[in-house]
Each structure stands twice: as C-alpha cells, then as structure tokens.
Amino acid sequence: MTPGSAGAMVAVALGALVALLMRAMPAPRTLALAPAPTNRWRRSWRVWLLAWRRHPCSPTEDDIASWCEHAAGRVRSGHSLPVAIAEAGSAVPAAAAVFAPVTHALARGRPLTDAVGVLDGDPCRPVGIVRAVLGSCAELGGPAAAPLERAAATLRARSAERAERRAASAQAQLSARVLTLLPVGTLALLAFAEASVRGALRTPAGLMCVVTGGACNIAGWWWMRRIVHGRSVT
Known part of the structure; x- marks a missing residue:
C-alpha cells in the first residue's frame, strides 16, 4: 500500500465519521422548502436527504x-x-x-x-x-x-x-463530539506528516489497529450519545 492510498483511506474514514455526526445532529423543527424542482431525480434526492437527516415530522x-x-x-x-x-x-x-x-x-x-x-x-x-x-x-x-x-x-x-435538560447536556454533547473527532483528526495529521505512521498503516497490523480503533471510536460515540440524550418520549 502506498502512502497516497493510506492517506486516502484515512480521509474516507474521517468523512464517514463526520457524516455520522451530521446525521446525529438535531435538525430544525420547521423547515421551509423551496418550490419543488421539476426534475424527478432532484426531487427524489431532496426527499431522500430530508429522510436521512431525520427531520422531525410529528408535532412537539x-x-x-x-x-x-x-x-x-x-x-x-x-x-x-x-x-x-x-x-x-x-x-x-x-x-x-x-x-x-x-x-x-x-x-x-x-x-x-x-x-x-x-x-x-x-x-x-x-x-x-x-x-x-x-x-x-x-x-x-x-x-x-x-x-x-x-x-x-x-x-x-x-x-x-x-x-x-437539553441545555444542561450541551456541554456533554460537545465533549462527546470532541472526543470522537480528536482521534480521527490526530491519525489523519500524523499520517500526513510522519512517514513512519504511513509505513505502519501499510502493514496488516497497522490496518487492524486502525479498523479496531475506528470501531471502538464509533461505539464510544454511540454510547456517549445514548447517555447524554437518554430515552426521550415525544
């Protein structure tokens, strides 16, 4: 594996994690949409995006x-x-x-x-x-x-x-996001700056460490989010 491919893999992992965090971010309760586009594909894409972001549709x-x-x-x-x-x-x-x-x-x-x-x-x-x-x-x-x-x-x-309760948990939510993004950002920075880190990523043991660490990082993010938000009744 070349240094470029290792960096690309780290970038993809970082992008996937950021996408997961964006999905978990609360969306506004109301959303003003522009007029529906005439193109069918664009309309389907807009509907899919709104569903993926999970905009609440039930009244508060x-x-x-x-x-x-x-x-x-x-x-x-x-x-x-x-x-x-x-x-x-x-x-x-x-x-x-x-x-x-x-x-x-x-x-x-x-x-x-x-x-x-x-x-x-x-x-x-x-x-x-x-x-x-x-x-x-x-x-x-x-x-x-x-x-x-x-x-x-x-x-x-x-x-x-x-x-x-939401205001009281704002600091905990920020801490959870920082603790989730910090390891990924550190790995990306080290892989970009240090040849030894890129060399370790090319080995099977290094790849296994990255995959295991990423899985643990996502599991920790999910667990912290569950603790902060709890089970709410709407």
Missing part, C-alpha cells in the same frame, strides 16, 4: 399545547367541542395532521367519543394526554375549556423541562 409538546389553548378558547367563545376541534386544527397547522382523523370522523357523523378513539392512547405522549381529556369531556359532558387549558399547562411544563 408546544404544538399540542397551542392546539389545546386554541380549542379551549373556541369553547369559551361559545362553540361546541367538535367545532372547536376543527377550528383548532386550522389555527395550529403543526398539529392539524394529528387531529385530522378526528375531524374527518366528526364530519362523517360519528359520535365524539368514537372519533376521539382514533388518537394515540399512550398517556406518556402529548396526544395521549389530549385524548384522555377529550374522551372524558365527550363521555361525562361539562365544560371542556378548563380541562384543555390544564392539559396545555401540563404540556408546556413538560416542554420547558425537556428544554432545560
């Missing part, structure tokens, strides 16, 4: 809280709960897709209790909390504005707590 807790606040406001202004559900979806487009099945079911004449049943029932998720509130209001009756406002306050508190 703040979106669901805004939906609850708008629905509660419509109820307090004298509208019925089904009408408030439909108008809240129009007022909060980010949450409209989640509650669209409920709106469609109500438009087809289904009872509110049955229409609400199509929502996700997991109480750990924002939509599950809203489903419990809407289901109780539909079955038991009574004013729905106050329960919706309390649900919105709960979701706002959960969102603030999540943001505080």
Whole structure:
C-alpha cells in the first residue's frame, strides 16, 4: 500500500465519521422548502436527504399545547367541542395532521367519543394526554375549556423541562463530539506528516489497529450519545 492510498483511506474514514455526526445532529423543527424542482431525480434526492437527516415530522409538546389553548378558547367563545376541534386544527397547522382523523370522523357523523378513539392512547405522549381529556369531556359532558387549558399547562411544563435538560447536556454533547473527532483528526495529521505512521498503516497490523480503533471510536460515540440524550418520549 502506498502512502497516497493510506492517506486516502484515512480521509474516507474521517468523512464517514463526520457524516455520522451530521446525521446525529438535531435538525430544525420547521423547515421551509423551496418550490419543488421539476426534475424527478432532484426531487427524489431532496426527499431522500430530508429522510436521512431525520427531520422531525410529528408535532412537539408546544404544538399540542397551542392546539389545546386554541380549542379551549373556541369553547369559551361559545362553540361546541367538535367545532372547536376543527377550528383548532386550522389555527395550529403543526398539529392539524394529528387531529385530522378526528375531524374527518366528526364530519362523517360519528359520535365524539368514537372519533376521539382514533388518537394515540399512550398517556406518556402529548396526544395521549389530549385524548384522555377529550374522551372524558365527550363521555361525562361539562365544560371542556378548563380541562384543555390544564392539559396545555401540563404540556408546556413538560416542554420547558425537556428544554432545560437539553441545555444542561450541551456541554456533554460537545465533549462527546470532541472526543470522537480528536482521534480521527490526530491519525489523519500524523499520517500526513510522519512517514513512519504511513509505513505502519501499510502493514496488516497497522490496518487492524486502525479498523479496531475506528470501531471502538464509533461505539464510544454511540454510547456517549445514548447517555447524554437518554430515552426521550415525544
């Protein structure tokens, strides 16, 4: 193996690691796209890129809280709960897709209790909390504005707590990225500057060390990322 090929191999490894880190970086919650290109291949490439970066498509807790606040406001202004559900979806487009099945079911004449049943029932998720509130209001009756406002306050508190945890873990995230990139950058610099390092990379033992070190580096990056982010519920 020539020094040029060894340097190329190190560069490829560095590029692959940087691509993995870019994939793990959080993307903006909203994304304004340019008009769709006419070329089919370019459109497919754009869709693939957005999917690869894993842009979140589900509404956040703040979106669901805004939906609850708008629905509660419509109820307090004298509208019925089904009408408030439909108008809240129009007022909060980010949450409209989640509650669209409920709106469609109500438009087809289904009872509110049955229409609400199509929502996700997991109480750990924002939509599950809203489903419990809407289901109780539909079955038991009574004013729905106050329960919706309390649900919105709960979701706002959960969102603030999540943001505080994210801010507290910012230093740990930076440390994880530095510890991941530093060995790769050091190896690339040494391979470029030192002939002895390039010679070691040409040997089977040197290549095995690079492969093993790269695997351990990626495993350490994944483990640190898992510790920092934990298991979040959206």
